[in-house]
Amino acid sequence: MPSITSLGARIIFNSRGSKTIEVDVTVDRKFSGRACAPSGASVGKLEAQSFPDNRPEKALAAFNANRRKFLGLDASDPKAVYDVLRRIDKTDNYSKIGGSVAYALSIAAVDAAARAKGVPLFRLLNPKKPYHFPFPLGNIIGGGAHAGPGTPDIQEILACPVGAKNIVQALEMNFNLHKETRKVIESIDSRFTYGRGDEGAWAPNVTNDKALEIAQKAVENCGYRLGKDMALGIDFASSSFWDEQNNVYNYARQGIKRDTGEQIEFANRLIADYKLVYAEDPVHEGDFESMAVLTKKNRGMLVTGDDMLVTNAGMVKKAVGYGACSGAILKVNQAGSLYDALEFAKECKKNNIGIITSHRSGESVDSHIAHIAVATGSKMIKTGVLGGERIAKLNELVRMSEYDLIAGMAELTPAI
Secondary structure, eight states: OOBEEEEEEEEEEOTTSOEEEEEEEEETTTEEEEEEOOBOSSOOTTSOOSSGGGOHHHHHHHHHHHGGGGTTOBTTOHHHHHHHHHHHOOSTTOTTTOHHHHHHHHHHHHHHHHHHHTSOHHHHHOOOSOOEEOEEEEEEEEOGGGSOTTSOSSSEEEEEOTTOSSHHHHHHHHHHHHHHHHHHHHHHOTTOOOOBOTTSOBOOSOOHHHHHHHHHHHHHHTTOOBTTTBEEEEEOOGGGGEETTTTEEEETTTTEEEOHHHHHHHHHHHHHHTTOSEEEOSSOTTOHHHHHHHHHHOTTSEEEESTTTTTOHHHHHHHHHHTOOSEEEEOHHHHSSHHHHHHHHHHHHHTTOEEEEEOOSBOOSOOHHHHHHHHTTOSEEEOOSSSHHHHHHHHHHHHHTTHHHHSOOTTOEEOO
């Protein structure tokens, strides 16, 4: 048993220059693990609260006041860390100690344990074969909360290299499409300044429909067959422009308002016209009925809940009751601790809901989610496309492809 022998934490800065919590865990007095809590811009109402009273300093103080309670725990057991966290903080959303502490502590612990045991993190989290690579979702055009005024209302247009034979080819295809997308934007806007959003996607001054036309043109220019070699996906992030008072989706940047029926029709049209393989949050987070309509209509792709499910096993059960969601975003920091997220993954698997492990817009150079994606059998992984904090996750997937050589693990193969 790799036993926790010391812990430490500090306030550092994420990719947006905002304060966050980083935790170090040492086991057996010589093996250290480290993790930094990310943060999102598009945040669901039911997510874990990152910091008590939204103050990182209070999260650090809460950690320091309680850190001795974790000494002696089995670092390889996420449930053991979770149980102590819950004895300290009985709130639904970790508002007392902070979801950032729950995240960073629980992942730093298993990181240290994996080093102590001399195994890759994904194998520590899930010792059962086979393992599969997730397809990388690379966002190529951004808008919404991740980009400025003038960009599309929808938050992300994503690339999924469904025809790739291995992870290196998959990444190269996404990078090629990202580069070609810039060229297509330049061809229609000579004043394009190469602006990018939080996660590396281009942020052009175009409408939602025009953005999708640009993405489709870039796919064709690369010589890829849409839906065969390269598929597209959309993160609508619909809650961000849902006007609850007037019961309309307010696409303010385009000057269009859609009621619920029109929103469903709009999403269905985009799915059909662009052969989408992925649609995230196509309706607002409380509308399980409409999500069920979209899920039933579009059986051949992942109609995915993010703000709707917030990496919460109970919300998965609710969605299953409606017949909503064929896909589910897994963001560990939405849930709080790693154990919470792994329980969410179990519930998804039990109900045949595809898992998409995801980063956040405010990130660090940590690469743990690459291992979490493999350990949970995720169909896809969202990491962004460019920027050191995004590439760190993708490069870890490349390193993991070597395990068939150094650890006899040729079962690391594409998932779809």
